[in-house]
Amino acid sequence: MSQTTGSTSMELSESILKSIHEAVIYADLKGAIQYWNHGAETVFGFSAEEAVGQSLDIIIPEKLRKAHWDGYEKAIARGDTISGRGSRITRATHKSGQTLYVDMSFAMVRNQSNELIGSLAVARDATERYQEERKLRQQVAGLAPSA
Template identity: 45%
Template sequence: MQGGLDFQQLVGALGDGVIVCDAAGAIVYWNGAATRIFGFGEEEAIGQSLDLIVPQRQRERHWAGYHKTMATGQTRYGNDVLRVPALHKEGKALSIAFTVAMLHTPAGEVSAIVAVVRDETERWGEERKLRARVTQLETVQA
């Protein structure tokens, strides 16, 4: 506890999913919001690879970026939001948005990566419907 603030309680109470992975990509922390978003309980997620929630067709690209980030200690997604497909425990597709933060050892080496995740599946679906409607109206007026 730092300055009276309980960080474990804080992260557990967030509405956004918080997932921490070690340098190899194994999940070492999974909060309650991550369970709500992805359907996997903490006991199911801890120790598992991120392949748990990364769709098969995205895995090669995901791991290439992950390993590059771990090797260089740099990512552009600390400030920029990354929007990608993901998987729910039941197999349904999700649209998620997230930012990441790098954690370092005292020697300055990257030890873990934190992802703060939001489920945007509903919003993404609404945007697709609006774009389709705009296209339809533009076609009718042409």
């Protein structure tokens, strides 16, 4: 793969992360946010200045936090996520307090020595799609014959 003349690999990576519309969030092993791109600002409402250094709890609904941290700790112990390579829709919290549905995928991050150093999440707002699909499911369920 070629790079633009004069760009380092790090500069190119940073340009890509700044350009992508999806939220890209990197957190250390303790769950403190270390990277928060413009897409994350758009999806979750927090600026990078507000988010970096904070716990992931700022976007996790309170009633889901225990399950999230249990899963996070298990992923760290395993060194990988159980969800594999796919994404899933989950709930999140916007800065405004509004509940969001986000289509999110996860990965564990390792350094050049192959030591686990954190986690990566890529997300996009799926609230509108989720609500439309839910409405359709309810309409279909209303059409189903009673047993």
